[in-house]
Amino acid sequence: MTPDINPSRRQLLQMLALGAGAGILQGCSSMSSPAQPSQASLRLYLTACSGIVPEKQRQLALPRLAHAGFSLENAAALNRVYQRFSGTDTERLSDLQTLLDQPQWPQLIMAGRGGYGAMRLLPRLDLARLGARLKESRSLLIGYSDFCAIQLALLAKSGAGSFAGPMLGDFGSATPNAYAINEFIAGISTPQRSLRIAGSQPQARGEGIFWGGNLSVLSSLAGTPYLPDIKGGLLFLEDVGEQPYRVERMLQQLHLAGVLGKQKAIFLGDFSMQRHVDVYDPHYNFDAVVAELRRISGVPVFTGLPFGHIAAKTTMPLGFPARFQAEGDGVTLQFLDYPTVDASAIQIPALLAERPI
Structure with a gap:
């Protein structure tokens, strides 16, 4: 998406x-003397x-x-x-x-x-x-x-x-x-930056702490003191190199640990599913995983977040407040109250x- x-x-x-x-830079790279770094x-x-x-x-x-x-x-x-x-x-x-x-x-x-x-x-x-x-x-x-x-x-x-x-x-x-x-x-x-994700999405809105990361890492922290206990959060997940059934198994682990049901919404980034065929059932795909996630979590699940092990990734605050508003043709994420730097x-x-x- x-x-x-x-x-x-x-x-x-x-x-x-x-x-x-x-x-200009390509031209400079062919010069015999290298350019000096900028201040x-x-x-x-x-x-x-x-x-x-x-x-x-x-x-x-x-x-x-x-x-x-x-x-x-x-x-x-x-x-x-x-x-x-x-x-x-x-x-x-x-x-x-x-x-x-x-x-x-x-x-x-x-x-x-x-x-x-x-x-x-x-x-x-x-x-x-x-x-x-x-x-x-x-x-x-x-x-x-x-x-x-x-x-x-x-x-x-x-x-x-x-x-x-x-x-x-x-x-x-x-x-x-x-x-x-x-x-x-x-x-x-x-x-106060906003991110718009186009595509068919469930209608919902809410606000909470935006948090998450790599599904394999996050699920491995379940049951340890190093996994945040976020209630009413906006959880984002991504992964790479995992077959669909393994992705579902890790999601089931988070469900059984009580993590998924506490969230206000779940946002899915890239999972490289187009490059992996389920070893047990070639017809079991990402759509099936998303459907199961929606069933077990009971919260809105949004897909297409431009983040993960992909070249075209966004940059997002993690552990800060955010709000979302989803309509039929997309969802808008607005990130709130996070530190910034002057990059001018x-x-x-x-x-x-x-x-x-």
Whole structure:
């Protein structure tokens, strides 16, 4: 389902500049002397709490971010390799714990990639202090996939919200996605932002805490102290690489744990269902999963949220209030009362350059 986004005036101006800006950057990339980075306007602290960050992604993403105007911190952590992880548990733990010793936090804290490993860190993270500092500094903690284990744990233990959005790998694509880049800049800098999802949807409206993340990670936290106990919330879910019956099984787990019935609504992002055939029944598909979810949860279930393991993803506050209004032809989400940063000096064309300057 294709999302219908109503861009702000700033977004429209940025989009109009993309074509000309990308052409200029491609020309610059062929010069013998590299261009100098633009004056940094935002401190971006990088973490590697899960899987190994591929070298190719680092080589493309880091120059793009630097030339766009981000001042990169802790980038050396992205080079670590231990077994299947981006460093030992102690090394990966230090990425976030080290922040506690910093008197002034960076405006942005971003995950390197997903995979697996964040869950192993939860018992050793000082979640209460990290959450308190995150709220005090109004820094934006950004990521998704496996990293949402840390985001959910912070929400559960301290009430600190974060942002579901791109990680370093999204900026390290061979061909950066213009929608995702523009959504990222708009998402971190625009207060009271709205997202419109077109398509046939059940009629409903409501307000609550917008929270959730990767279904596999979220279901694995059920029954632990690291899953937030959100009543009357707006739960969003996404996943990748799972057959339909496995998706339903995880949803059933959340249902039996009492999570689904507490929500006011459920929003489904991308599940890559078009690439997976159920091993037991090839006719059992995403529509069947959605129908079962509606039956067991008893709350409105909306599909088509542009988020997940896809290139064209949006950026959304996680753990902050939101309201929704759904009519027959779509649903509008409005996000409320979340921190933002001034991203006016960020050079979007530099983030879209196929070859970093």
